[in-house]
Amino acid sequence: xxxxxxxxxxxxxxxxxxxxxxxxxxxxxxxxxxxxxxxxxxxxxxxxxxxxxxxxxxxxxxxxxxxxxxxxxxxxxxxxxxxxxxxxxxxxxxxxxxxxxxxxxxxxxxxxxxxxxxxxxxxxxxxxxxxxxxxxxxxxxxxxxxxxxxxxxxxxxxxxxxxxxxxxxxxxxxxxxxxxxxxxxxxxxxxxxxxxxxxxxxxxxxxxxxxxxxxxxxxxxxxxxxxxxxxxxxxxxxxxxxxxxxxxxxxxxxxxxxxxxxxxxxxxxxxxxxxxxxxxxxxxxxxxxxxxxxxxxxxxxxxxxxxxxxxxxxxxxxxxxxxxxxxxxxxxxxxxxxxxxxxxxxxxxxxxxxxxxxxxxxxxxxxxxxxxxxxxxxxxxxxxxxxxxxxxxxxxxxxxxxxxxxxxxxxxxxxxxxxxxxxxxxxxxxxxxxxxxxxxxxxxxxxxxxxxxxxxxxxxxxxxxxxxxxxxxxxxxxxxxxxxxxxxxxxxxxxxxxxxxxxxxxxxxxxxxxxxxxxxxxxxxxxxxxxxxxxxxxxxxxxxxxxxxxxxxxxxxxxxxxxxxxxxxxxxxxxxxxxxxxxxxxxxxxxxxxxxxxxxxxxxxxxxxxxxxxxxxxxxxxxxxxxxxxxxxxxxxxxxxxxxxxxxxxxxxxxxxxxxxxxxxxxxxxxxxxxxxxxxxxxxxxxxxxxxxxxxxxxxxxxxxxxxxxxxxxxxxxxxxxxxxxxxxxxxxxxxxxxxxxxxxxxxxxxxxxxxxx
Ligand code: NAP
Numbered sequence: 001x002x003x004x005x006x007x008x009x010x011x012x013x014x015x016x017x018x019x020x021x022x023x024x025x026x027x028x029x030x031x032x033x034x035x036x037x038x039x040x041x042x043x044x045x046x047x048x049x050x051x052x053x054x055x056x057x058x059x060x061x062x063x064x065x066x067x068x069x070x071x072x073x074x075x076x077x078x079x080x081x082x083x084x085x086x087x088x089x090x091x092x093x094x095x096x097x098x099x100x101x102x103x104x105x106x107x108x109x110x111x112x113x114x115x116x117x118x119x120x121x122x123x124x125x126x127x128x129x130x131x132x133x134x135x136x137x138x139x140x141x142x143x144x145x146x147x148x149x150x151x152x153x154x155x156x157x158x159x160x161x162x163x164x165x166x167x168x169x170x171x172x173x174x175x176x177x178x179x180x181x182x183x184x185x186x187x188x189x190x191x192x193x194x195x196x197x198x199x200x201x202x203x204x205x206x207x208x209x210x211x212x213x214x215x216x217x218x219x220x221x222x223x224x225x226x227x228x229x230x231x232x233x234x235x236x237x238x239x240x241x242x243x244x245x246x247x248x249x250x251x252x253x254x255x256x257x258x259x260x261x262x263x264x265x266x267x268x269x270x271x272x273x274x275x276x277x278x279x280x281x282x283x284x285x286x287x288x289x290x291x292x293x294x295x296x297x298x299x300x301x302x303x304x305x306x307x308x309x310x311x312x313x314x315x316x317x318x319x320x321x322x323x324x325x326x327x328x329x330x331x332x333x334x335x336x337x338x339x340x341x342x343x344x345x346x347x348x349x350x351x352x353x354x355x356x357x358x359x360x361x362x363x364x365x366x367x368x369x370x371x372x373x374x375x376x377x378x379x380x381x382x383x384x385x386x387x388x389x390x391x392x393x394x395x396x397x398x399x400x401x402x403x404x405x406x407x408x409x410x411x412x413x414x415x416x417x418x419x420x421x422x423x424x425x426x427x428x429x430x431x432x433x434x435x436x437x438x439x440x441x442x443x444x445x446x447x448x449x450x451x452x453x454x455x456x457x458x459x460x461x462x463x464x465x466x467x468x469x470x471x472x473x474x475x476x477x478x479x480x481x482x483x484x485x486x487x488x489x490x491x492x493x494x495x496x497x498x499x500x501x502x503x504x505x506x507x508x509x510x511x512x513x514x515x516x517x518x519x520x521x522x523x524x525x526x527x528x529x530x531x532x533x534x535x536x537x538x539x540x541x542x543x544x545x546x547x548x549x550x551x552x553x554x555x556x557x558x559x560x561x562x563x564x565x566x567x568x569x570x571x572x573x574x575x576x577x578x579x580x581x582x583x584x585x586x587x588x589x590x591x592x593x594x595x596x597x598x599x600x601x602x603x604x605x606x607x608x609x610x611x612x613x614x615x616x617x618x619x620x621x622x623x624x625x626x627x628x629x630x631x632x633x634x635x636x637x638x639x640x641x642x643x644x645x646x647x648x649x650x651x652x653x654x655x656x657x658x659x660x661x662x663x664x665x666x667x668x669x670x671x672x673x674x675x676x677x678x679x680x681x682x683x684x685x686x687x688x689x690x691x692x693x694x695x696x697x698x699x700x701x702x703x704x705x706x707x708x709x710x711x712x713x714x715x716x717x718x719x720x721x722x723x724x725x726x727x728x729x730x731x732x733x734x735x736x737x738x739x740x741x742x743x744x745x746x747x748x749x750x751x752x753x754x755x756x757x758x
């Protein structure tokens with residue numbers, strides 16, 4: 001029981017909405033006395049019998065006497081008359097609120113009927129209901145975890161609004177505020193229009209003949225779509241009349257959309273049809289993700305908007321927050337067979353970007369359907385590009401050409417993807433329209449100025465926050481000019497952003513890097529037919545060219561393949577074929593280092609995929625020996641060190657690493673976290689500021705912490721192949737986002753892994 005918020009509450013109109021508030025307040029002790037005013041004695045009798053009210057009156061002025069809160073829950077069309085009838089009984093300090101579904105009309109009624117109380121009138125609308133109505137439908141739990149929209153006007157006293165907010169919060173609702181006109185427009189589009197369509201569809205078909213027939217043959221879709229036509233006709237009749245203007249506008253908007261759809265069907269215009277439906281599909285996933293506060297990936301797979309709080313919780317967990325996932329490993333085993341690990345993330349991003357800017361249709365296979373690449377995909381859809389899929393890694397991008405992007409309707413949302421934001425900053429600097437880019441909480445803390453600075457030198461107009469972080473505003477219609485830029489710090493993202501802006505610049509744009517970084521942008525531009533001149537550490541493009549669509553099989557990610565390269569090397573009796581792996585020389589440090597340690601790795605069937613070199617990699621078990629890792633290989637294998645440490649633990653002698661201080665600021669302090677785990681297993685090691693020394697040898701099992709770092713988790717899973725006792729790894733949920741399907745793939749190859757979810 002809570003402290004009473006009000007002394008005497010008068011509910012005027014004791015139906016579903018009024019009765020439910022009465023029930024909720026009584027259940028929680030929020031009012032000392034609850035009374036009701038109603039047209040009918042019968043309703044009042046039922047109210048008392050059901051325990052909703054202490055007393056009631058058919059004289060509304062009598063009912064509100066002495067009340068410090070009045071809640072109006074009658075049809076919108078009877079609000080003015082009801083208010084006028086209760087007015088003589090209202091006290092000087094009473095707070096009045098309502099639950100009507102249309103706000104403009106209710107506010108007008110209050111101005112007319114209770115003008116002297118207008119500052120203490122707080123218009124509201126609970127977004128909750130049932131298909132039943134009347135006092136018997138009252139339900140104390142109706143408002144729990146539902147939204148209530150308050151629409152205060154300039155005349156509303158903020159103190160009165162605060163008390164109504166406290167009331168709805170106390171009955172378990174989430175309270176939002178909105179302008180009344182905006183409320184009526186938004187509700188017309190999102191609630192009144194769908195109800196109108198459902199009533200109309202059932203009526204239209206029922207007029208066709210035997211109305212029973214439509215239900216006899218109705219498929220699930222028809223039932224789902226028309227469920228809301230079971231709602232109370234009287235109430236909806238009231239709403240359509242009272243929100244007339246906004247409802248008509250929504251109907252017109254819909255009719256225009258329907259006409260476009262009809263035209264596309266009539267003309268057999270499959271591209272327009274696909275455009276409409278893919279946009280609708282992704283927009284629905286987008287709002288489901290937002291309303292369930294779940295990840296975009298998860299929302300795409302949802303086929304039901306009733307995302308319960310339970311699902312919402314587990315959804316966010318699948319993005320790595322909150323859910324406990326452990327890996328349990330039995331020692332021993334070998335890895336055998338042929339497998340393909342998921343697609344490369346960097347290449348997946350660029351396949352969408354370049355496909356969108358190309359002339360023609362680009363077919364992509366092996367696209368990594370992870371959060372980040374999906375954010376890029378959504379951004380291009382928002383800029384009018386028709387993209388089919390992704391479905392099992394297949395995507396078709398209907399390119400619009402270098403100058404075919406359209407202004408998005410709103411801010412482009414990049415989720416957690418720094419790559420999307422930085423690369424798009426370059427590309428959008430050259431567009432004829434302005435854009436705003438934002439992202440999730442963590443992305444909006446990341447620095448964007450090192451990209452913005454060179455782009456400004458090219459003539460772009462870009463604004464970031466005072467801290468140099470997103471949101472990023474990019475002014476359109478700026479003619480860019482080519483520059484030469486010496487990168488102060490090696491960064492593939494900054495380099496790529498400048499080169500992408502260079503496609504839109506006058507003349508030549510060139511970038512020189514202080515150390516080699518990933519060159520996927522340069523290679524893929526070439527793959528899409530756009531010449532990139534490369535001369536040592538400098539890459540150059542000339543603006544004004546064009547890209548041509550191509551078919552692209554995204555190479556499997558060598559960083560994901562790395563776990564299997566090490567696993568098959570250390571486990572006796574292993575032979576694995578890893579298919580279609582990207583072997584871009586800026587990424588193959590892992591192969592070079594393993595070969596120096598004596599690994600048996602061969603590259604077969606080397607070929608080109610959209611400008612990127614790929615191969616099938618065969619790896620057989622071998623006796624590894626410890627080495628001092630050449631420092632020039634360190635940047636080329638930076639993400640692969642956790643699993644290379646496992647290789648070192650299984651090598652004869654010592655392996656020494658220096659020059660890898662960057663490992664300390666990855667998803668975890670990868671040097672320390674790996675060292676701790678290796679020590680638990682019984683492997684001798686010594687940590688340096690910029691590296692580690694590991695002495696290979698026999699090791700046991702134990703419990704290790706992954707600290708939420710996916711690569712640490714997968715590395716210790718691989719270590720189990722040579723352990724002599726079981727290994728338990730904590731905090732492994734993030735593996736699912738970086739390497740979807742790792743557990744299944746590794747188990748099929750021979751790892752004794754069980755995933756336990758807490
Ligand atoms: P309800 O269950 O039918 O209750 C309506 C109440 O209003 C009854 O107490 C009824 O009194 C009274 N009433 C009906 N016609 C009246 C008239 N001409 N003059 C005076 N009183 C009249 O309806 P409800 O669902 O609670 O809806 C009440 C309000 O909440 C409406 O403004 C509606 O727009 C809004 N609302 C409804 C929902 C929903 O899903 N149902 C959701 C949000 C907001 P008697 O008992 O004497 O007949």
